[in-house]
Amino acid sequence: MSILILAEHDSAALKAATLSTIAAAKKLDLPIDLLVLGEGIDAVATQAKNIEGLRKIILGDNAVFKDILAETFSQAVLALAGEYSFILVPATTFGKNILPRVAAKLDIQQISDVIDIESPQRFVRPVYAGNAIQTIETAQEKNILTIRPTSFNAVALGAAQDTPVEKKEFSLTPPRVRFVGIEASKADRPDLSSARIVVSGGRGVGSKENFKIIEELADRLGAAIGASRAAVDAGYVPNDYQVGQTGKIIAPDLYIAIGISGAIQHLAGMVGSKVIVAINKDPDAPIFQVADYGLVGDLFTILPELHNELQK
Amino acid sequence: MKILIPVKRVIDYNVKIRVKSDQSGVELDNVKMAMNPFDEIAVEEAVRLKEQGKATELVAVTIGPAGAVEQLRTALALGVDRAIHVPADAMIEPLNVAKILAKIVEKENPDLVLLGKQAIDDDANQTGQMLAALLDWPQATFASKIEMNGGDFSVTREIDGGLETLSLTLPAIITTDLRLNTPRYAALPNIMKARQKPIESITPDSLGIALQNRLTVIKVTEPGKRKSGIKVADVAELVRRLKEEAKALS
Numbered sequence: 001m002s003i004l005i006l007a008e009h010d011s012a013a014l015k016a017a018t019l020s021t022i023a024a025a026k027k028l029d030l031p032i033d034l035l036v037l038g039e040g041i042d043a044v045a046t047q048a049k050n051i052e053g054l055r056k057i058i059l060g061d062n063a064v065f066k067d068i069l070a071e072t073f074s075q076a077v078l079a080l081a082g083e084y085s086f087i088l089v090p091a092t093t094f095g096k097n098i099l100p101r102v103a104a105k106l107d108i109q110q111i112s113d114v115i116d117i118e119s120p121q122r123f124v125r126p127v128y129a130g131n132a133i134q135t136i137e138t139a140q141e142k143n144i145l146t147i148r149p150t151s152f153n154a155v156a157l158g159a160a161q162d163t164p165v166e167k168k169e170f171s172l173t174p175p176r177v178r179f180v181g182i183e184a185s186k187a188d189r190p191d192l193s194s195a196r197i198v199v200s201g202g203r204g205v206g207s208k209e210n211f212k213i214i215e216e217l218a219d220r221l222g223a224a225i226g227a228s229r230a231a232v233d234a235g236y237v238p239n240d241y242q243v244g245q246t247g248k249i250i251a252p253d254l255y256i257a258i259g260i261s262g263a264i265q266h267l268a269g270m271v272g273s274k275v276i277v278a279i280n281k282d283p284d285a286p287i288f289q290v291a292d293y294g295l296v297g298d299l300f301t302i303l304p305e306l307h308n309e310l311q312k
Numbered sequence: 313m314k315i316l317i318p319v320k321r322v323i324d325y326n327v328k329i330r331v332k333s334d335q336s337g338v339e340l341d342n343v344k345m346a347m348n349p350f351d352e353i354a355v356e357e358a359v360r361l362k363e364q365g366k367a368t369e370l371v372a373v374t375i376g377p378a379g380a381v382e383q384l385r386t387a388l389a390l391g392v393d394r395a396i397h398v399p400a401d402a403m404i405e406p407l408n409v410a411k412i413l414a415k416i417v418e419k420e421n422p423d424l425v426l427l428g429k430q431a432i433d434d435d436a437n438q439t440g441q442m443l444a445a446l447l448d449w450p451q452a453t454f455a456s457k458i459e460m461n462g463g464d465f466s467v468t469r470e471i472d473g474g475l476e477t478l479s480l481t482l483p484a485i486i487t488t489d490l491r492l493n494t495p496r497y498a499a500l501p502n503i504m505k506a507r508q509k510p511i512e513s514i515t516p517d518s519l520g521i522a523l524q525n526r527l528t529v530i531k532v533t534e535p536g537k538r539k540s541g542i543k544v545a546d547v548a549e550l551v552r553r554l555k556e557e558a559k560a561l562s
């Protein structure tokens with residue numbers, strides 16, 4: 001009985017979501033192996049050695065893993081799956097894309113978006129955009145889970161351990177899909193998924209040009225920028241800024257919602273934040289029902305004031 | 313090109329759901345039901361491909377209770393040619409759905425299966441990927457743009473770090489994200505015409521699929537509520553409270 005975790009990383013370091021997934025795995029109290037796939041990923045293996053409690057690190061360093069394709073990554077996981085009783089990935093677009101392919105091939109019903117592990121057979125997960133919480137029990141011999149990163153505190157990176165690193169070659173069937181390119185978002189601000197403070201703008205901000213005032217506030221606070229679906233749809237900001245049921249699920253220490261009404265689909269992505277501030281001109285906007293501090297008024301007057309107040 | 317579009321009947325996204333007091337699930341009786349919004353986007357995309365002369369036949373399929381025929385009628389009113397209903401319990405698990413869909417694919421031989429990336433009831437985000445695995449087809453999940461060049465599809469995907477483009481050879485699976493398109497409403501004459509379009513019923517049994525669930529739902533509860541907050545008078549009070557009370561700013 002042991003656990004395999006497929007690591008999400010950027011070739012230099014593990015993503016915070018992977019560290020949270022390891023934290024979740026530790027609740028199962030079984031040996032944990034970390035599988036790192038990619039090309040030129042020695043740095044990731046070295047970093048993973050700073051994590052306590054891993055049995056081994058399996059390194060699939062090969063040009064075929066340079067691009068992340070569900071077709072190739074799932075084959076690698078399947079090649080190793082036999083000996084494991086659990087396979088875990090973070091419930092990010094990375095994990096969600098790959099893991100169901102593994103589950104179907106193994107004839108296992110995957111358990112998505114786990115927010116708590118009550119026992120090796122009992123898991124808790126949100127349904128209906130988090131408006132209901134399901135506790136489920138599995139009798140499957142092998143279980144396949146995606147882990148919601150915000151629900152588990154990332155394991156710490158400490159002193160280097162002597163965790164063995166095992167290099168592995170995989171023989172893969174070539175996929176009928178080709179990676180063409182990626183239009184990566186600029187990374188000049190903290191990462192939305194793991195930032196301590198997030199400033200989010202909605203339709204109320206009104207235009208791409210106006211979004212500058214959200215950016216200025218974010219930069220002043222060293223915060224990441226988020227957005228509602230309406231703001232993304234309207235082209236104010238890129239797609240990966242979307243917070244919500246179908247965007248990013250985040251839980252920063254401070255979330256500031258500006259010109260966002262608070263639709264349930266949006267709340268699903270941020271209601272776990274420690275402190276929520278809402279700025280909205282409509283005193284009845286549903287966002288105020290989840291806000292610790294609400295400020296009713298026009299964002300175009302409030303934000304400059306806030307800027308000045310923070311400068312004091 | 314023939315396209316298969318699986319659709320799911322779910323509680324309308326505008327409805328505030330109610331958890332049953334016996335914790336057995338969510339109240340489904342007398343609640344407004346609708347097509348899963350992501351599946352509406354899939355139907356819209358398929359209809360556009362047909363309007364552009366790129367698709368020849370559109371077949372919708374639903375796996376679900378008798379009422380789900382309503383969602384098939386919606387798909388037909390939007391421009392789908394014919395539909396298949398596979399009767400099943402509303403709580404059927406994604407793996408079983410994927411297995412049934414794989415059988416339907418065997419029968420129907422579509423070149424493309426176009427479906428929503430997730431259903432807004434169980435939020436599982438599994439079916440498309442599972443179907444792709446069972447068929448050994450390539451997949452492009454979370455699509456925000458689909459372009460056809462010859463027999464290949466170029467698909468732009470919404471991922472955590474931005475936008476990624478893949479090129480797929482048919483047959484393939486594509487799952488839809490929100491920004492792929494804005495679905496149209498069905499016009500009244502089309503709703504009338506849809507009543508004449510054929511809906512075939514195929515039982516899971518006849519496909520050789522047994523429907524036992526693998527997971528047992530122990531309970532369904534309401535999420536914890538946040539402590540209710542306060543309204544502050546002005547920016548100065550907001551900043552003071554964030555610093556002194558919440559210690560969220562230094």
Ligand SMILES: Cc1cc2nc3c(=O)[nH]c(=O)nc-3n(C[C@H](O)[C@H](O)[C@H](O)COP(=O)(O)OP(=O)(O)OC[C@H]3O[C@@H](n4cnc5c(N)ncnc54)[C@H](O)[C@@H]3O)c2cc1C
Pocket residue numbers: 201202203204205227228229230231242243244245246247248258259260261262263264265266269279280281282285297298299300325349350432490
């Ligand atoms: C399947 C599905 C999935 C979805 N997933 C998501 C998701 O992941 N994330 C998400 O966010 N949404 C999602 N949505 C959309 C969601 O239902 C809402 O439509 C969306 O969140 C609304 O965005 P908004 O609050 O910015 O816009 P609106 O609801 O239009 O709210 C704008 C707010 O701005 C305020 N305002 C306007 N002008 C000013 C001003 N000058 N000063 C102060 N306040 C002002 C208004 O009072 C209003 O409250 C989804 C919907 C569906 C159907």
